[in-house]
Amino acid sequence: MADFPVQFNPALNQARLAGSNMVFHCHYYNCAVHKAIEETLGDQATGLFRETAAAAVRSQLRHLIDTHDAVITRFSKGRTLFQQLGFGSFDAQQLTSAGGVVVSNSSHYALGWLSQYGIRETPVCQFIEGYLKALVEIAYGLAPEQVAVRETDCMAKGDANCRFVVEVSDGEDTHGH
Amino acid sequence: MAIDENAVVAACSHLPLIGNEDGLIPAFGLYLTRHYADFYNRSSFEAVRQVEQYRPEAILQTEAGLIEAGMLCAFYTFGGIMLSQEWEAVVTPMIESDDDWVYGVIAVVNSLGWGKWRLEQLIPGERLEISIANSYESAGWIGHYPRSQRPRCYLAQGGCAGIMNLLYQGDIRQAPALNPDYFQEIFHSPGSFRCQEIACRTMGDDMCRFVTTRTL
Numbered sequence: 001m002a003d004f005p006v007q008f009n010p011a012l013n014q015a016r017l018a019g020s021n022m023v024f025h026c027h028y029y030n031c032a033v034h035k036a037i038e039e040t041l042g043d044q045a046t047g048l049f050r051e052t053a054a055a056a057v058r059s060q061l062r063h064l065i066d067t068h069d070a071v072i073t074r075f076s077k078g079r080t081l082f083q084q085l086g087f088g089s090f091d092a093q094q095l096t097s098a099g100g101v102v103v104s105n106s107s108h109y110a111l112g113w114l115s116q117y118g119i120r121e122t123p124v125c126q127f128i129e130g131y132l133k134a135l136v137e138i139a140y141g142l143a144p145e146q147v148a149v150r151e152t153d154c155m156a157k158g159d160a161n162c163r164f165v166v167e168v169s170d171g172e173d174t175h176g177h
Numbered sequence: 178m179a180i181d182e183n184a185v186v187a188a189c190s191h192l193p194l195i196g197n198e199d200g201l202i203p204a205f206g207l208y209l210t211r212h213y214a215d216f217y218n219r220s221s222f223e224a225v226r227q228v229e230q231y232r233p234e235a236i237l238q239t240e241a242g243l244i245e246a247g248m249l250c251a252f253y254t255f256g257g258i259m260l261s262q263e264w265e266a267v268v269t270p271m272i273e274s275d276d277d278w279v280y281g282v283i284a285v286v287n288s289l290g291w292g293k294w295r296l297e298q299l300i301p302g303e304r305l306e307i308s309i310a311n312s313y314e315s316a317g318w319i320g321h322y323p324r325s326q327r328p329r330c331y332l333a334q335g336g337c338a339g340i341m342n343l344l345y346q347g348d349i350r351q352a353p354a355l356n357p358d359y360f361q362e363i364f365h366s367p368g369s370f371r372c373q374e375i376a377c378r379t380m381g382d383d384m385c386r387f388v389t390t391r392t393l
Binding site: 002006008010012013014015017020021022023024025026027028029030032033035036037039040041044045048049052053055056057059060082083084085086087088089105106108111112127 | 183186187190194195196198199200201202205207208209210211212213214215216217219220221223224227228235239242243245246247249250252253254287288289290291292293294311313316332
């Protein structure tokens with residue numbers, strides 16, 4: 001049973017979750033699109049993936065996360081949704097309102113890239129960067145420009161896990177946690 | 178046509194496809210995600226629009242990369258589904274003719290959240306015409322961008338070609354191994370099927386229409 005049920009409309013063959021259209025895609029498609037856009041845009045692709053992911057996730061999390069939830073509950077919801085949708089898992093225990101590190105031992109994109117194309121030289125989990133950026137913004141009540149997330153280690157590069165450094169520009173926790 | 182599409186959609190849309198303890202969805206021989214339509218729409222369209230603006234000579238190559246991704250999706254996902262126990266349990270009992278494989282896989286596609294696919298014409302081994310009243314790709318364009326001069330449903334183009342290549346350039350009914358060699362053999366060889374989107378809602382048409390035929 002999913003914690004966040006997706007509503008399927010058989011009249012339109014559309015699936016919606018908290019105001020967002022959701023579509024099934026496999027790792028072959030996800031990684032092939034990633035590769036196609038990287039080949040088209042070069043270095044600019046990373047920023048595009050990160051920002052489009054953050055925008056999509058931010059919009060949905062605003063519906064799912066209650067402003068009265070404690071920070072720990074907000075992160076729990078964000079992590080549960082992430083796992084439910086098949087993106088992998090992550091541990092955000094080293095994260096505070098001042099920033100920190102998030103570690104993932106299971107990343108759909110890293111595992112998918114490895115199985116399809118093998119080791120690469122640069123991180124591939126820009127979608128997760130965007131997801132974490134949106135989650136940190138909403139969990140701590142921060143503006144988008146205050147949060148930056150960069151993947152430093154990536155299993156698709158051959159690293160032991162994927163590590164994401166979260167930087168918060170002023171470090172203030174507007175919710176008093 | 179013996180396929181009860183409503184029954185197939187109902188069965189597939191209730192499959193428990195949610196992440197396991199590692200947050201992964203292993204199914205049909207691959208890993209699935211239940212992804213944000215907006216993410217792929219905006220990523221793809223922004224990339225294509227940058228090419229149109231700054232390197233228009235590269236537009237066909239860029240679109241080909243996105244359509245290739247759709248063909249890979251069709252090969253592994255549609256192919257994996259047609260080889261699955263779920264297909265055996267839900268669709269196989271309804272199949273009366275070879276053509277029903279096409280109706281069956283389109284019924285499955287209609288459970289993926291991609292909009293309402295409708296088979297308009299099938300000439301086995303020659304031609305497939307599909308319409309989509311509400312493709313999620315066209316929906317992602319409309320509202321964000323001005324009326325397009327080009328069709329924009331790249332995934333659907335790859336998907337339509339994939340259906341024909343799996344069934345009439347290869348033969349998924351013989352349960353082949355789905356690997357890169359077989360993909361190359363049936364998608365990139367003389368006579369492989371390619372799809373043209375001949376109408377698109379992003380261009381002002383009432384629905385998106387796709388015609389799939391063999392390459393010369």
